[in-house]
Amino acid sequence: MTATCSPTIEERLEALLRDHPPAATDPVEFLRARFDAGLAWVHYPPDCGGSDAEPEMQRTVARRLREAGAPDPFPTNPIGIGMVGPTIAHHGTEAQRRHLRRLWTGEDLWCQLFSEPGAGSDLAGLATRAVRDRDEWVVDGQKVWTSMADRARYGLLLARTDVDAPKNKGITAFLVDLRTPGIEVRPLRQMTGDAEFNEVFFDGARLPADAVLGPEGQGWHVAFTTLMNERASIGDAFASSGGGPIDGAIAAYREHHAGDAVRRDRVVRTWIEAELVRFVSARAGQPGPAGSIVKLLGAEHAQRVFELTVDLLGPEGQLVPTSTEGSPWTRGPQVAFLRSRATTIEGGTSEVMRNILAERVLGLPREDLGPKDRPWKDIPRAVTDRPAGS
Numbered sequence: 001m002t003a004t005c006s007p008t009i010e011e012r013l014e015a016l017l018r019d020h021p022p023a024a025t026d027p028v029e030f031l032r033a034r035f036d037a038g039l040a041w042v043h044y045p046p047d048c049g050g051s052d053a054e055p056e057m058q059r060t061v062a063r064r065l066r067e068a069g070a071p072d073p074f075p076t077n078p079i080g081i082g083m084v085g086p087t088i089a090h091h092g093t094e095a096q097r098r099h100l101r102r103l104w105t106g107e108d109l110w111c112q113l114f115s116e117p118g119a120g121s122d123l124a125g126l127a128t129r130a131v132r133d134r135d136e137w138v139v140d141g142q143k144v145w146t147s148m149a150d151r152a153r154y155g156l157l158l159a160r161t162d163v164d165a166p167k168n169k170g171i172t173a174f175l176v177d178l179r180t181p182g183i184e185v186r187p188l189r190q191m192t193g194d195a196e197f198n199e200v201f202f203d204g205a206r207l208p209a210d211a212v213l214g215p216e217g218q219g220w221h222v223a224f225t226t227l228m229n230e231r232a233s234i235g236d237a238f239a240s241s242g243g244g245p246i247d248g249a250i251a252a253y254r255e256h257h258a259g260d261a262v263r264r265d266r267v268v269r270t271w272i273e274a275e276l277v278r279f280v281s282a283r284a285g286q287p288g289p290a291g292s293i294v295k296l297l298g299a300e301h302a303q304r305v306f307e308l309t310v311d312l313l314g315p316e317g318q319l320v321p322t323s324t325e326g327s328p329w330t331r332g333p334q335v336a337f338l339r340s341r342a343t344t345i346e347g348g349t350s351e352v353m354r355n356i357l358a359e360r361v362l363g364l365p366r367e368d369l370g371p372k373d374r375p376w377k378d379i380p381r382a383v384t385d386r387p388a389g390s
């Protein structure tokens with residue numbers, strides 16, 4: 001088929017909605033058809049569920065499908081869709097890209113195995129080891145704050161494969177089947193009552209050679225793709241709820257404080273901020289350092305808007321439902337307020353976002369992190385790593 005007779009995105013959308021009316025189609029069936037039509041991540045190649053289209057088309061397609069009542073794959077598999085999928089599309093082999101269709105439909109949930117007790121903001125200092133044993137890799141170490149690991153089938157893992165290299169050069173990325181013997185997942189309960197994240201222990205877990213994603217020793221480069229997409233994805237989540245949480249605050253003002261000029265001033269300031277988040281997110285292009293603006297602004301806005309809402313609601317704003325069924329964002333203002341305390345930590349803290357903007361966008365002098373070529377094994381560590389097998 002020549003380029004001229006290739007169906008446009010518009011025609012593909014029309015055909016998808018005609019052949020699979022959202023109201024009458026099973027959601028997984030619909031998402032499979034969307035992937036096969038090249039309308040999953042439209043800017044990726046066809047074997048990644050795309051159409052090699054301009055990245056800007058992604059928002060248009062998502063909006064059109066939302067308006068048509070089509071299922072949104074993001075809430076079921078947020079880490080898979082927002083971060084791991086784009087990383088596999090960029091760095092994966094043909095065989096690894098075959099994961100993308102089931103990831104997209106939510107048939108396989110994915111998690112991100114990056115943070116460790118001694119490596120959060122300083123992710124490049126991570127200590128989980130992967131040692132080659134003939135045609136396998138043996139992994140030992142501990143991850144923490146791994147969202148969804150208790151439900152995920154697969155994870156994107158960063159592990160140290162060369163202790164003699166500088167800290168960001170001796171890391172390799174792996175695609176891990178979490179059912180592999182030697183992997184244990186322990187949920188962590190948080191103040192909302194949910195257990196959204198987990199500790200994950202690796203104790204001699206053996207991974208096949210083809211689990212390596214990207215070149216050996218280039219895991220930091222692979223992680224960059226994930227982190228840039230994570231920030232854009234988190235920022236977008238707050239932006240798309242721009243008309244949501246602020247509406248709750250406005251309704252609370254109308255019901256409890258109509259005519260109060262001081263509170264009205266706070267509501268209007270917060271509404272202006274909600275609009276700003278929406279505009280900045282809409283303007284943000286491809287994931288990159290500038291995406292940190294959306295993440296920073298969106299995360300801090302989320303905290304302010306829920307704080308305002310519970311203040312305006314008074315005692316009613318303190319109520320917490322007994323059930324932890326469903327997302328903490330939809331179980332009332334108090335639970336959303338509690339959950340929002342984490343927004344300035346997850347996906348990189350606000351302080352780290354400010355560092356990135358200062359150094360990589362404004363070009364201000366870099367933080368002094370010591371000699372760049374020092375081998376990882378010679379860098380003093382604050383956390384004593386859990387010995388393998390303990």
Ligand SMILES: Cc1cc2nc3c(=O)[nH]c(=O)nc-3n(C[C@H](O)[C@H](O)[C@H](O)COP(=O)(O)OP(=O)(O)OC[C@H]3O[C@@H](n4cnc5c(N)ncnc54)[C@H](O)[C@@H]3O)c2cc1C
Pocket residue numbers: 079111112113114115116117118119120121122144145146147148197342343345346347348349350351352355367
């Ligand atoms: C809800 C939630 C979900 C998460 N999900 C995942 C997940 O799925 N997978 C995963 O791998 N991780 C996940 N994380 C972990 C998250 O990425 C880390 O918590 C985050 O990167 C911060 O690391 P840390 O907690 O170790 O804090 P630290 O890095 O120890 O930071 C402590 C404090 O020091 C400040 N600080 C540190 N370094 C600097 C610096 N250079 N300049 C200025 N200030 C600095 C920080 O801003 C912070 O205030 C999640 C976290 C949360 C809250």
